[in-house]
Amino acid sequence: MxxxxxxxxxxxxxxxxxxxxxxxxxxxxxxxxxxxxxxxxxxxxxxxxxxxxxxxxxxxxxxxxxxxxxxxxxxxxxxxxxxxxxxxxxxxxxxxxxxxxxxxxxxxxxxxxxxxxxxxxxxxxxxxxxxxxxxxxxxxxxTRRDDYQAPRDDFGSRNGDAKLKEEQRIREEERIRQEERLREEEQRRQNDNLLHKDDDTYRPL
Incomplete structure (x- = not known):
């Protein structure tokens, strides 16, 4: 104190x-x-x-x-x-x-x-x-003001923890969305490659 x-x-x-x-x-x-x-x-x-x-x-x-x-x-x-x-x-x-x-x-x-x-x-x-x-x-x-401030500090600490958890949740959701976009892009590339192969297969000689 x-x-x-x-x-x-x-x-x-x-x-x-x-x-x-x-x-x-x-x-x-x-x-x-x-x-x-x-x-x-x-x-x-x-x-x-x-x-x-x-x-x-x-x-x-x-x-x-x-x-x-x-x-x-x-x-x-x-x-x-x-x-x-x-x-x-x-x-x-x-x-x-x-x-x-x-x-x-x-x-x-x-x-x-x-x-x-x-x-x-x-x-x-x-x-x-x-x-x-x-x-x-x-x-x-x-009684020092710090004694009165302690519950407020504890309340502020809880708020800080809640904000930190919220930020972590947002970052995790953003990471998941990025991974989903990467998978979707990878899937589109694979589909494009398959289409190209099919075109080569059925192309007239």
Whole structure:
């Protein structure tokens, strides 16, 4: 077996699944951030605000209001930061998969998967998928294309044998036809000779 190209289908599959998880998380975060203004108008959130304002742990109502304002603004900021981080993770994962195309650079793909996993969360499900893909990029031997090519080569060999037999059959038929033509010509010559002899025999003196 020669040095065929290693199949990286498993790594690509893990990367694609991780990208899908990232995109779903980004979509949920974006929906949550955009709908947060509506949440503030609900009775439950207003009750929460009232409880904070009445909390005795704050030195004054102004401190409680400052906490609420900070919480509301921080929620939006942190949400968009998470969206940006997950977007970076998604882009890195896409680049990693691109490096796996035709087994172009699996080591670089492994590094990109690791970084993508860090951006996706140190121990989140998405990051674990990226880490597994990275490990496979570094250590997995995989199935070489030659293994897939072997049945095709065997099929091609059978086709070659069939073609060779067909060519031999055609040549044999051609040889038989030539022999038949030679026999026919020989028979005609013999008949011609007999006719000549008969003419000589019955020719008047």
């Amino acid at each position: 020669n040095n065929g190209v290693v199949s990286r289908g498993a790594e690509k599959t893990l990367g694609i699944i991780g990208i899908i998880f990232n995109l779903l998380t980004i979509a949920l975060l974006a929906i949550g951030i955009l709908s947060f203004d509506n949440v503030q108008n609900t009775a439950e959130f207003q009750d929460f605000e009232q409880e904070v304002l009445n909390d005795s742990t704050f030195a004054s109502p102004e401190d409680a209001q400052l906490f609420l304002d900070t919480f509301i603004s921080s929620f939006s900021i942190i949400g968009w930061v998470l969206v940006a981080v997950l977007a970076i993770s998604t882009v890195l994962a896409i680049l990693a998969i691109a490096n796996l195309r035709n087994n172009r650079n699996p080591k670089a793909a492994g590094v990109l998967f690791i970084i993508a996993g860090l951006f996706a969360g140190l121990l989140s499900l998405t990051s674990i998928l990226f880490y597994i893909a990275a490990i496979m990029c570094f250590v997995r031997k995989g």
